[in-house]
Amino acid sequence: MIKLCHIHKFFGANEVLKDVNLTVNEGEKLVIIGPSGSGKSTTVRCMNGLELPTSGQVFVNGIELTKKNRTELVRSTSSMVFQQFNLYPHLNVLGNLTMAPIKLFGKSRKEAEELAYHYLEVVGLSEKALVYPTTLSGGQQQRVAIARALCSQTKIILFDEPTSALDPETVQEVLNVMVKLASESITMVIVTHEMGFAREVADRVIFMDNGTILEEGTPEHFFLNPIHDRTKQFLGKILY
C-alpha cells in the first residue's frame, strides 16, 4: 500500500532521514513514536508528497510517487490530518467538507453535502455544519478535519500528532473518533505519543530516533520488553 525504499532526506546539510525503509500494508494501523526532531513528520510527509525525498523511492499502491504525479496520486489515495487542524477559515464546516468532493471529485453539491453530513455524524458534529471553524474548540476543529479527510474517501489517512495541539480535556474526544475509524478497513499512519491509544488500535509501532527507524514491533513489545536503551528512555519519559 505505502512503501518507502531507502529514503534519505536533507534539509540543507542536515540529514533528517537516513535510509528509512518501511512498508505500510493495506488496512494496517501503524503508529510512529519518537523524540522531537527524530523525523516522524518528515517520514509521514514523504508518504503524500508534502516532502520529496532527496534520494530513495516512495510507492503508493505500487505507483512511484514523483514530483510530477504527486497531486493526482495523492488525491485519489490519501488524506492527512494535521497537528494544527489547517481548516479553511474562509469556509464554514460544510464548505470545508464539500470543497474537495465538488472541485476535485466532480460530485454535485447535493451529493457532496450528503457525504459531508454523513461524516459529520461519524465525528459527532452534525449540528455544527453551518458554523465557521474559528468558532469551534480545538477538539471540535480536529474532528472536522478528520471528517474532511474522510470526505475524500481515500483508503489511507495520515495523522501527524493530531492531539498534540489540544487541551487535555479534548484529547479524548478526538482519540475516540480515531478508535472508531480504526475498526474500519482504512489504512492509518499515526504519529502520536498517546501510548494508551496506540495499545488499543495499533497493529505495529515504530520508534524513530535521529532519522532512522530504531525499533519496531507490536504495542505490547514496546510496553513489555523494548530492546534499545533509547527506546526505554523515551518510553520512560512519555509513560510516566
Next chain:
Amino acid sequence: MIEQILSYESWMAFFKDWTLFAQAFGVTVMVSVLALLLALALGVVFGVMSTSHHALPRFIARGYVETLQNTPLVLQAYVFYLALPYIGVMIGQISVGIYAVGIYHGAYIAEVVRAGIQSIPKGQAEAAASQGFTYVQTMRWIILPQTIKIILPPLVNQMVNLIKNTSVIALIGGTDLMNRTNDWATTGECIYGPPFLVCGILYFLLCFPLATWGRNYEERLKRRDIQSTDKPAATEEAAS
C-alpha cells in the same frame, strides 16, 4: 487665477461649456474602471507567479514588477504611444492610456497580492496539497479568497493612485478630464480658475470616498483582530 475664481463672468463662461467637462469626466471614470480591471487581472496573475515554486515564473514576475515600478509612468505612456504604431498596433490615445495605467498599476497590485499570499499560514497550502488540489486550484479556491481581507486596504490605496494617474492621458493628447480642463483653460480668453478648481473637485469626489472607505475598513479590521486576540486570553482567565 484667484480673481477668476471670484469673477462671475469667468464662471458663466465655464458653465456654458459644462457638457464638455461632464463628457471628459465620463472618459476619466471609464478609463479608471477599465484600467483598474486590467491592473487587477495583471496583479493577480503576476502576484501568484511571484510566489511560485518554480524559478521562471518568479523571474518573469520580478522583471515585470521592477521594470514598471522603477521607470516613470509618463515615460511608459510615451513609449506605448510612440512605439505601438511601429509594431503595427494602431489604437487611440484613450486606449493607450488604459493600457499604460493598467499595466503600471498591475505591477503595484502584483506586490500587494504577493504580500497577501505570503501572509497566509503555510498549513493552508499544505492542507490543500494533501487533498490533491493543484497549485492553481489552491490559489483560486483556498489562498486568494483568504487574502482579500488583508489586501483590500493597500488595494484601495492603489485604486486611488490609479484614478489620479489616469491624468497621464492628457500628456499624450487623449481628451480625459485633465486634458479637457487644460485645453479649455488655455484657449481663447485663458480662464484658468474655475476649470482647474472644478477639475480638482471632481478628482477629489472620485478618490476621497474610496480612500475613506478603505481607511474605515482597515480600522474595523484592526479592531476585530484585537478583539479576537483578546478572546483566548479572556477564556484562559475564566478557566483559571
